[in-house]
Amino acid sequence: MQVVETLEELQSARGNLPSPFGIVPTMGYLHEGHLSLARWAKRECASVGVSIFVNPTQFGPQEDLEAYPRDIDRDLDLLKAEGVDLVWMPTVEVMYPLGFQTWVDVDALTQVLEGARRPGHFRGVTTVVAKLFNAMQPNRAYFGQKDAQQAAVIRRMVVDLNFPIEIIVCPIVREADGLAMSSRNSYLDPAQRTAATVLHRALTAAVGAYEEGQRDAEALRSMMIEILSTEPLARVQYVSVADPETLLELSGSIERALLSLAVFVGKTRLIDNMLVGMAKSTER
Numbered sequence: 001m002q003v004v005e006t007l008e009e010l011q012s013a014r015g016n017l018p019s020p021f022g023i024v025p026t027m028g029y030l031h032e033g034h035l036s037l038a039r040w041a042k043r044e045c046a047s048v049g050v051s052i053f054v055n056p057t058q059f060g061p062q063e064d065l066e067a068y069p070r071d072i073d074r075d076l077d078l079l080k081a082e083g084v085d086l087v088w089m090p091t092v093e094v095m096y097p098l099g100f101q102t103w104v105d106v107d108a109l110t111q112v113l114e115g116a117r118r119p120g121h122f123r124g125v126t127t128v129v130a131k132l133f134n135a136m137q138p139n140r141a142y143f144g145q146k147d148a149q150q151a152a153v154i155r156r157m158v159v160d161l162n163f164p165i166e167i168i169v170c171p172i173v174r175e176a177d178g179l180a181m182s183s184r185n186s187y188l189d190p191a192q193r194t195a196a197t198v199l200h201r202a203l204t205a206a207v208g209a210y211e212e213g214q215r216d217a218e219a220l221r222s223m224m225i226e227i228l229s230t231e232p233l234a235r236v237q238y239v240s241v242a243d244p245e246t247l248l249e250l251s252g253s254i255e256r257a258l259l260s261l262a263v264f265v266g267k268t269r270l271i272d273n274m275l276v277g278m279a280k281s282t283e284r
Contacts, residue, residue: 001080003087010088010135017047017085020139022168025132028052029069030078033173033181037142038082040170045140049086050079051132056092058124069186088136095131104130106153106160112247113240113260114149114271125150126157133163140166144173146180148258148273149247172272178204180272187268195233196265199272202227202239206259210276217241217250220259228263237262237269244275 002013014021022045024037034050041048052075059065072089079087103123109115110122133141143151151169158167173181178200179193188196202224209223224239241250244258256277263270 001076001084001087003076003089005089005091005094007090007094007135010086010090013086014049014137017049019047020045021047021049021137022140022142023049023051023132023136023138024142025051025053025129027054027068027183028075029071029183029186030075031173031181031183031185033144033146035078035082036173037144037170038079038084040168041140041142042083044168047085048083049088049136049138050084051088051090051136053088053090053095053128053132055095055124055128057096057127058121060118060120063118064184064187067187069183090135095128103127104157104161106156109149109153109156109247112149112249113238113242114262117237117262122150122153126153129154130157130161130163133158133165138165140168142168142170144171145169145275146172146182146272148260152245152247174200180270182270184268184270188265192233192266192268195231196268196270198228198231198234199261199263199270202261203259203272203274207274207276210257215253215255217252217254217257220254220257224259224261228261233265235264237264244278 004010004013022041024041026034054068056065104126105123106126115122155167158165177197179196205227206220206224220241221239228234228236240260241257242248243250244256250257258273258275260273
């Protein structure tokens with residue numbers, strides 16, 4: 001496994017890797033969710049690269065950039081065990097050189113849900129992912145369904161900017177009690193960790209109601225809010241029943257939807273989502 005930092009090292013290493021080349025963009029502190037993406041890439045590609053970069057431009061002024069967990073040695077050991085061929089760990093100076101002033105903005109998709117609560121977040125995401133794509137030159141890129149809006153935004157960017165890259169979204173990986181795996185789960189103390197399972201309970205209740213015939217968007221929202229309200233340590237930021245493609249909120253009877261929520265447990269902000277009315281083949 002080659003580990004490189006500079007663009008020159010990356011280009012040299014990339015030139016020796018066979019295609020199709022798949023990548024997994026990450027901010028490090030890897031967990032099973034990240035590793036599952038690397039395994040999908042290994043199954044489908046001749047070579048696999050992973051980027052590790054804690055991207056400062058997607059963090060807001062009140063967010064946890066400095067506190068974001070990091071353990072590079074552990075990350076590299078995990079990736080080596082998965083048979084990853086290349087790891088790129090650029091510095092901030094490589095990604096945002098002196099005088100940097102060029103940004104990638106996806107418009108409507110970033111104005112709702114996460115984008116409405118985290119101004120500038122998606123501009124940081126799309127800019128850094130565009131730079132990763134340009135530098136690493138992948139044929140395929142693998143993302144997790146947990147960040148559903150991010151996946152939708154990146155898909156839109158790829159279409160709009162004619163990137164010759166296939167975007168592949170893989171299923172959420174969960175703990176045994178249903179909590180979606182996230183690097184931020186490490187912030188939770190034992191009581192908060194137990195409380196955090198309320199996100200999964202709310203989503204699964206709504207999915208169950210949908211499968212039993214409930215099609216009213218507001219009823220599904222209300223059900224999730226009610227379940228979340230039973231947990232004293234949970235503070236709801238939003239609960240959404242939205243169109244899976246436009247991400248606009250739905251009302252009345254629905255055929256398909258992205259059910260998503262953002263909830264603070266203590267000071268830790270957690271997100272999760274599930275799809276209803278979508279063919280299973282839409283997920284890997």
